[in-house]
C-alpha cells in the first residue's frame with residue numbers, strides 16, 4: 001500500500017495517517033478500496049493529534065536484524081482518531097514487558113532525522129486517555 | 131457434499147535437519163503416499179504442490195501428466211485451502227485422483243521467519259503488507275505478531291503464562307509417544323517458565339520447530355476409494371474465510387468470527403455437531419493460536435481458553451485431544467500437513483500409544499489471515 005504521504009509527513013515533523021473519505025473509517029495503511037463501504041480511491045490523509053493508547057506490546061529478546069539489536073519493545077498504538085500503528089515506545093526500560101501497560105496513554109514523538117524517519121510514542125506522565 | 135471424497139494414501143519422510151531439497155523430500159513423500167494407497171503415478175490425474183520449488187520438476191521426475199495441476203504459495207495458511215480445492219476438483223469431476231505434495235527445506239536453508247531465508251513471501255517473514263511501516267521499528271517475524279495478539283488477550287482476559295505453558299507441555303507429552311517427533315524429551319511447566327523469551331511474552335517453547343520434511347496425501351472419489359487397499363478417510367467438509375483486509379495489524383477478535391464461520395461450515399457439511407469431534411489438529415506455529423482456535427470454534431467462551439487448556443482438556447484422555455503427534459511445536463513444523471496426516475492416522479487407528487480410542491471424527495483448523503478448517507471422518 002502507498003504510505004509515501006505518511007513517510008513524507010514524518011520527514012516534515014507531521015504524523016499523517018488516513019481514513020476513508022466516503023465513510024470516515026480509519027484505514028492505515030490505506031487500502032485503495034475501503035473494506036467497510038467499498039468506496040474506491042477515496043483515501044483521505046490527515047494530521048493526527050499524536051495522542052493515543054497502547055493497544056498491545058511485546059519485547060524482542062532475539063536479534064533478527066542487525067540494525068535492531070535486542071532487547072527492544074514493539075507496540076501497537078491506537079491513535080485517538082482511530083488508526084493503529086506499529087511503533088516503538090520511548091523512555092522505558094527496554095527489556096521488561098511488565099513496564100508496559102496496555103491502555104497506557106502515550107504521545108507521539110517524531111524522529112525526523114533518521115532515515116527513514118519514524119514516529120515513536122512516549123508514555124504520558126499519568127493516567128489513561130479518556 | 132455431493133460426490134464424496136476420501137484420503138486413501140498418506141506419506142511422510144523423516145523430519146529434522148536433513149540437508150535435502152524441498153522437492154527431493156516432496157518426491158519421497160509422494161512415492162510413500164502412492165505406495166500407501168497402492169497406486170502408481172499413472173493412476174494420478176491431479177497434482178497440487180505446496181512449497182516445492184518446481185512443480186514442473188516434481189511432475190517430470192515422477193511421471194505425472196495430470197489433467198489438473200495447481201501450485202500454491204508457501205505460506206502454511208494455504209494447507210486447508212489446498213485440501214478444499216482438491217476436494218472441489220474431485221467433486222466437480224475435473225480429475226479423479228489427486229496427489230497433494232508438500233516439501234520443506236526450511237531448516238537446511240536456514241529459515242528464520244523474521245530475518246530472511248524462509249523461502250516465503252513478506253507474509254512469511256513478518257505478517258502484513260507494508261514493511262515500510264514496520265521495518266523502522268524492528269517489527270518482524272510471525273511469532274512477534276502472535277506475541278502481540280497474546281499480550282492483548284492477556285490484558286483483556288487475564289490469560290497467564292502458566293496457562294499458555296500448558297499448550298507446549300501437553301504437546302510435548304504427546305510427542306513422547308510419537309517416534310517421528312523431533313522434540314521428545316520431557317518438558318515441565320517449570321522448564322517452560324524458566325526458558326528464554328524470544329519475543330516476550332512468548333517463550334522459546336511457544337515456537338514451532340523449524341524443520342525439513344515432506345508430506346503427501348492421495349485424495350480420490352469415494353467410488354474409487356472403495357477399491358483401494360486402505361480404509362478411506364472421508365473428507366467431510368472444508369471451509370475457509372480470509373481476514374486479509376487490515377492484516378497489517380493483529381485482529382481485534384483473534385480471528386474468532388472467521389473461525390466460528392469455518393467451524394460451523396465444516397460441521398454442517400459433514401452432518402456432524404461439535405460434540406462429535408473426537409480430536410482437533412490445530413495449527414500451532416505459535417502456541418497462542420491454539421487458544422484463539424479453541425475459542426473461535428466454540429470449545430470454550432471467548433477469554434476462557436487459558437483455563438480450558440490448563441485443566442487438561444487438550445491432552446490425550448481429555449475432552450478434546452489436540453495435536454496428538456506433538457504438533458508443530460514438538461513433532462515438527464510442516465505447515466499443517468503433519469497435522470493433517472495425524473488426523474488421517476488417528477482415523478485409521480494407526481497411532482499406537484497416542485491413539486485416541488475409537489476416533490471417528492477429527493478436525494483440522496488454522497487461525498491465520500486465511501482461516502480454514504477441514505473435517506475428516508471414518509464414516510461418510
Ligand SMILES: [Zn+2]
Nearest residue numbers: 020023034037
Ligand atoms: Zn469507507
